[in-house]
Amino acid sequence: xxxWDIRPASVADxxxxxxxxxxxxxxxxERLGRYDEQRVRQRLRDGFDPRHxxxxxxxxxxxxxxxxRQAEDxxxxxxxxxxxHLQGTGIGSGVLRGLLERCDRNGALVxxxxxxxxxxxxxxxxxxxxxxxxxxxxxxxxxxxx
Numbered sequence: 493x494x495x496w497d498i499r500p501a502s503v504a505d506x507x508x509x510x511x512x513x514x515x516x517x518x519x520x521x522e523r524l525g526r527y528d529e530q531r532v533r534q535r536l537r538d539g540f541d542p543r544h545x546x547x548x549x550x551x552x553x554x555x556x557x558x559x560x561r562q563a564e565d566x567x568x569x570x571x572x573x574x575x576x577h578l579q580g581t582g583i584g585s586g587v588l589r590g591l592l593e594r595c596d597r598n599g600a601l602v603x604x605x606x607x608x609x610x611x612x613x614x615x616x617x618x619x620x621x622x623x624x625x626x627x628x629x630x631x632x633x634x635x636x637x638x
Contacts, residue, residue: 494550494581498590501545501557509545509557509571510536516573520607524629536571545571548587550578560591566601566634572612588619596638605630 501509510533521527541561548556556574560567569591574584595602604621606613608631621633 494578494583496555496583496586497549498546498558498587499549501542501547503542505542505545505547505554505557506537506540508554509540509547509573510534512554512556512573512575513571516576517607520610523609524607526629540571546587548574548583550583555583556587558587558591560595560602562600563603566603567595569602569604572604584615585619588615592619592635592638599637601637602635603632605632607631 513536514529514532517532518527521532541559544561545557545559547554548558555578556572558572559570561570562568569588572584572588574587592602602621603624604616606616608626608629610631613631613633616633616635619635620638621635623631624634625632
């Protein structure tokens with residue numbers, strides 16, 4: 493297991509997160525015929541809120557991010573990206589487990605959406621998420637508090 497840490501995001505992190513998003517989502521978006529080099533970054537910039545976002549660091553260097561935004565009926569897990577060379581090392585599971593434990597203590601439902609046929613769906617299913625609805629592009633998942 494790789495040693496990692498998590499810290500609150502700042503406005504200064506937006507470009508690093510936008511670049512990582514473009515890298516991580518490229519294959520899935522191309523497969524779905526929806527990749528646009530500028531749009532993939534701008535959508536992140538438009539929705540980035542450091543108040544709900546954490547940066548994942550490995551060895552003090554930027555390695556990923558995750559956001560947990562409270563909505564009326566649930567928390568939304570968003571912008572969960574990890575550098576490709578670190579995927580499969582247990583970092584994603586560790587970060588997700590910590591966030592879900594916090595939501596469980598608060599009795600909060602957690603929702604997310606993942607692109608159709610994305611390998612990330614397996615991570616979410618291992619952590620108790622189930623499919624709520626889907627469309628040709630997205631799978632909307634939900635997890636009840638443990």
